[in-house]
Amino acid sequence: MADRQTRPAPQLIKLVYDQLFHSGNSLSRLKEAALGGRLFRSINDGIGVAGRSLAWKLFLLPLEPLEPPPNVPPTPPIDSLRKSRMEYSHLLLDKMRAPDGSYVEGFTVPGLTVPRKDQSGAADLETNNPLSLHDENPWKAWFASVELRKTILQDVERTFPDIGYFRNQDVQQQLTNVLFLYAVMHPDIGYRQGMHELLAPLYFAIDFDSISESSETPGSDFTFQEICSRTWVAADSWALFLSVMRGISRWYEWREAIAVTESNALGANGQVTLKPYVAPIVETCNKIQGTFLRTVDPALYKSMQSAGIEPQIYGIRWLRLLFTREFPMHDAMALWDGLFSCVSSIADTTEWICVAMLIRIRNKLIPSDYSTQLTYLLRYPPTEEGSLNHIILLLRQAAALEMTRTPSTGASLVVENRNILNIPVDIPDPPMGRRRPRPGERGHQVSPSEGHFQGITGAHGENIRSPSHQMGIPELLARGLLDRGESLGINKTFMNAVSELKRNLPDLAASLVRTPSASSASYAAYPLLDERPQEERPSWEPRSRFEMEREVSEMRQLNKRLGESVGWIVDVLLQDEDGIEDAQQLSTIQNKKREALESLSYVRDVLNSGVSNVEEDRLWGADEYKRREEKYQAEASENEGREESSQLNVPRSAPDPVTLPLSNAADNSRKFDNKFASFPRDNRRFSPNTSSATPSSTRGFMRPPGFPLSSKTPPNLVPNTSTSLAPWSYPWTQAPVGSSSGGHSPNTVHPSIPVPPREVTRPLVGLHSYRTANSIIGTHQVADKVADQSPKTQDTTEVQHDPLGVLR
């Protein structure tokens, strides 16, 4: 454990500093690296990671005066820090002053001198007198604040008892100051238990990276020294704390449970509707379990629901502390790295992390009864994988879920957890004899023979049959998810998901997981791993299987479209002109035939030259193209409506994350990597050793789980060209519209999807086209092939959904 003596050498901190501010990496790239656990070198070593607080400062503090675009290398947030430091000192000076102008013995404020006792304030002894009972007596407020500080200190003293650093009196004093100021400045929230445990890691990280004024600076970079100044540790922790709390303070909010008049309560009929106060955290918890989880893992939701798990029971701690009690400290801090660098808000990401955490232990939860479920939720089982990867995986899964809120994303998490964390897909059967007491059994004495149902806890570990390595995905899914879903007769949402899964099973099998007997065993071990993007790969490294597959798949799609076009051409050319008298009609037909011939010659060119960017409108005549486009749009919007009404909340998708590791930092290790990458690995786990030796790509991102499952041809979704941002690095409002070079355009991301060209220029086209594209692919594209397997006849009607006629 790092106490103050074991701070890293300033040089180490400076390395990270240079990486952040002098490497030419854009902010979004840096965030992406943080999200992938690639920002720091020694992330596995403990709580203290050199330079971490610098990254947090960069990610959390407002960049003054104006937020630069995310694709520009950031500048150190020094202005912001200067401002908050001064604010902190002045506030402290102000709020810690007793009404007689005195301060506690030994009280100091960084950057300011504590004034001597102010004589003028003590003039009016009627009010300004500790013993006066006068209402205006400023001492009353003072005593209240002394009480508040006591309350805070009581928690601060119990902060991370196993970390020696926090037993230091000065540290405790500083933490108390910061929390006290926060409470005073936010009277609507005040101080609540838990805040101390949010502040403490921030404070620790900043102190860990702090440099005393006297020490010589490496390279005498004054900005660096100023940012890391030890004088301002508390002030800086205050700034970061404010930033974090800005996102999640509502989870600490509570008002007395009185009926609250809604602001718009005065309805048309003049009636006032009273709504009972529900604490925001309860709302969030309900949303996590009742909406999110229900959407992405209906089976788990159902199990928890029927056990009677109220989400706030576990949710309060998960949310308020941002998981510091659910994971070992160093893991939790890595999780924070990701949380702070996420594009969506801390709160949103946190909520989805909760969902991903639930799915990770679904195996344990689903077969369990109420108290066993509760035990798992309140004492979150450690992930056996010792390495950090499980945290990075969790972040990635949360992002994937957030973007694609579908049961198939949920299911792909299950598969991912199996492949990477070795968590079986199969759900163990509940032990025999276990049952819940039924009504009428109250006070019933459970006889020993049937009373062993609690034994399930002990039996858990052993009970789980580890899935055979030979088991293919279809089998796994069929056993773990599909059959179970059917036998439980779960609701329609789930059945839709099931049919979606079934439709995609062939592709899943083909593109995700191969049995080890397949020739590509080493690759199959990491089915969900992204391989290194082409331009990242040195020339000697052969093209990856992934890319080949992508090409083959693209080719197939193209062939299909060309075939479709030729089909239309043939139809047109077959039209008979002979019997037609009407000159106009005749010219229409001739026109059409001309168009058809043009299209035909275009098809020829495409086939000859291997044009990959096929212009959709040249494959069809003008009318035909228009017709198809209209049909497509009509159905797309109809589809949207239908999904909303069925609350499936499905399509919210984004491009596949192909991430580039930070180039500068990892250059050397990458060469090392490459050798590694070509080793056959039949170990299904990440190897912690490999990952620490190779900070960049091998343990980089995996495919977002949504895609392989929801798309017939997942490889098509992988951008051909360089993508410097992971999908979650795009704020929705900053979808890279019209980024002309570099292939950021969502259209190139989905080369196979016949999105009408004009879509490209529409604002927010990214979101829009993913949305429709996903709903088409995910729900309908493959449907006809397996329509007979669909459990509901309604699905067969959905099969008709074929916007441009390309699917037949």
Add this chain to the structure above:
Amino acid sequence: MAEGSNYDFLFKVVLIGDSGVGKSNLLSRFTRNEFHVDSKSTIGVEFATRSINVDGKTVKAQIWDTAGQERYRAITSAYYRGAVGALLVYDIAKHATYDSVTRWLKELRDHADSNIVIMLVGNKSDLKHLRAVPTEEAKAFSTENELSFIETSALDASNVDSAFQTILTGIYRIVSSKSLEQSADPIRAPTSDTIPVAIDSSAPSQSKCC
């Protein structure tokens, strides 16, 4: 939880009382025989179980603990649901925590089953030199309010087992006298596998044998 595989009764008992009075340490002392000078403050809910023997029957106690400052706000209903016993803890060395007892009683009245068995617990009895709440005063208060009363020390373990034993036995007595008429009781906690204990004395006491 390993010991919990066999039991005849499962009782949910909640710990309440101001922050820092030692609820979590009472829990860890009783269920794991541990005491932590520096224990984390409780955020949200924690729970642990231990089985004890009462009249030859195995009674499993499922004990819930929450943050004193929380006053159950966000989790009130979930926290009290199905609870058949409550240990209302104060710190004998801190009078303010004793003053809060009435507030906690009100909380119980508002949210818990009206028949919940309540025990007042003056914790930290080892801090004799710092005592701020005289034993007699608390005892008188308990009698007045029909609570049972005990002083404990999670630190030196005195009376901790005894406190839990007493309240669990009390609950068991009520339950076993009630179990004869169980079928007449319509209340149940459908969502939990805690055996919900009916202590509703107003329920028709028609015994039913088969």
